[in-house]
Amino acid sequence: MKANRVLMLLVVLSAVIPSVIAACGDVSEEVTEDPISIDGQVFLEERCTDCHGLGRVTGAEKTRDQWADTVTRMVNIGARLNDEEQTALIDYLAQTYGP
Numbered sequence: 001m002k003a004n005r006v007l008m009l010l011v012v013l014s015a016v017i018p019s020v021i022a023a024c025g026d027v028s029e030e031v032t033e034d035p036i037s038i039d040g041q042v043f044l045e046e047r048c049t050d051c052h053g054l055g056r057v058t059g060a061e062k063t064r065d066q067w068a069d070t071v072t073r074m075v076n077i078g079a080r081l082n083d084e085e086q087t088a089l090i091d092y093l094a095q096t097y098g099p
């Protein structure tokens with residue numbers, strides 16, 4: 001009986017420890033990277049690929065104003081982004097795909 005308990009504990013610990021370590025890893029990543037860029041990149045990959053591939057975006061070089069115009073146009077035709085998300089995305093696009 002007692003040996004079984006110890007075994008159970010080991011099984012539970014070995015399941016929990018890797019996820020604790022993984023969670024710590026996520027935290028340090030967030031601290032070292034610019035959160036605006038992370039959000040912008042996520043929005044780009046998740047919300048801008050419904051209708052066309054990423055190539056439309058990654059092949060372009062635009063100023064912040066031009067990206068703002070493009071994102072507004074995409075939102076008008078159906079891209080799912082609220083105002084805050086649009087700003088984060090436009091910042092990311094201007095930083096990453098500038099002229």
Ligand code: HEC
Nearest residue numbers: 047048049050051052056057060070071074077078079080
């Ligand atoms: C509802 C469908 C749809 C979604 C969602 C969408 N697009 Fe588009 N996109 C289009 C269509 C259609 C065109 C081609 C016609 C045009 O340029 O207006 C296009 C063209 C483009 C172009 C090339 C034209 C230009 O202005 O340089 C870029 C860049 C672009 N999209 C970026 C984006 C970004 C960034 C997002 C995410 C915010 C996005 N798209 C989401 C439909 C979409």
